[in-house]
Amino acid sequence: MIEVDLNKIRFIQNFDEAMNGFAEFIVKKVLLNDLDAVIVIGGMEGRGKSSAGQWLKDYIFRQLAKNEKLREKLIEKKYNEGFFDENRYNYEKRVGPHYIISYEMGLDVYNRYVQPPPITSVIFMDEAFKDLLNRDAMKKVGKDMVKLIGQFRKFNYFWIVCFPNFSWLDPYFRNHRVEYYIHVWGIVDDETGIMKRFASFYYDTQDYRALTKLKFFIDSGKFRRYNSDDIPFKIKPQFTVVMKRYGVTEETRQEWGVLMRKNFKILGELWIKRRKP
Numbered sequence: 001m002i003e004v005d006l007n008k009i010r011f012i013q014n015f016d017e018a019m020n021g022f023a024e025f026i027v028k029k030v031l032l033n034d035l036d037a038v039i040v041i042g043g044m045e046g047r048g049k050s051s052a053g054q055w056l057k058d059y060i061f062r063q064l065a066k067n068e069k070l071r072e073k074l075i076e077k078k079y080n081e082g083f084f085d086e087n088r089y090n091y092e093k094r095v096g097p098h099y100i101i102s103y104e105m106g107l108d109v110y111n112r113y114v115q116p117p118p119i120t121s122v123i124f125m126d127e128a129f130k131d132l133l134n135r136d137a138m139k140k141v142g143k144d145m146v147k148l149i150g151q152f153r154k155f156n157y158f159w160i161v162c163f164p165n166f167s168w169l170d171p172y173f174r175n176h177r178v179e180y181y182i183h184v185w186g187i188v189d190d191e192t193g194i195m196k197r198f199a200s201f202y203y204d205t206q207d208y209r210a211l212t213k214l215k216f217f218i219d220s221g222k223f224r225r226y227n228s229d230d231i232p233f234k235i236k237p238q239f240t241v242v243m244k245r246y247g248v249t250e251e252t253r254q255e256w257g258v259l260m261r262k263n264f265k266i267l268g269e270l271w272i273k274r275r276k277p
Helices: 015-033 049-066 068-080 086-094 103-110 135-151 171-176 210-219 228-234 250-275
Strands: 037-042 099-101 122-125 158-162 180-188 195-202 239-242
Touching: 015 037, 015 049, 015 068, 015 158, 015 239, 037 049, 049 068, 049 122, 049 158, 049 180, 068 086, 135 171, 171 210, 180 210, 180 228, 195 210, 195 228
Parallel strands: 037 158, 037 180, 099 122, 122 158
Antiparallel strands: 180 195, 195 239
16 A cells, blocks of 8 residues: 555546546547547446446547547548448448447357447446456456457447456557556545545546556556555556536437437347347
8 A cells, every 4th residue: 555645646626527528539539540449447346437437438429429420431431441341331321339238248249149330339348247256257358358359440449348457457458459548446534434436547648648657567567566546646647537427418418319319229220130040
């Protein structure tokens, strides 16, 4: 353990503002550069990894709705380059991105029980894994994720992966595929006994290479000397927010509306196809 001094942490007070800005950064980078995005959310049990992942998904969809024209240009680019045939091109034009949750459904995509979801879909892998209780099993999950995410790299998916310990991930996957890491952590108030939860964001920009520094820290072996909640005090993140979700406005709901209606419609089609023998 190291001394906890919250004054050393760069806080952004508005959770919505921070999450929306983070999602905008990721979405524009993916759409403008024909990339995918692998986002890992780590931290000790009970700190709020799943909640952070669900919230981030909402903000990504909001940014996809705002940048629909960029997505359409990306579809045209892939068609002109021969990545899509005529049927797939029409399919991409007809539907919006999906939201796929759970590790098991992710494997369904990999095993081709259903056709790959449209480009820029969000695939949320919560610790899927609830029945995997030992570290060896977690290593196997990590290898499966490397295979799965590598297979669909050109579909520009947003992979949100909840994993209990960043250092347990496959080294190649962690160091060469993960570009964004959110570390959730908490401090128990001595007077009230209530835990205050925080989320620290690690990714590289021109002004500060936060994720690169964290990866070097893990590879050096020093990571094992510290409690997971100490990481933001040892390696400075881009910024930290208090884990507090504010109410979604009616304007935002309408903004998400069309995209989400497309989403759930096509998800229904996928499940129907999967049930057919």
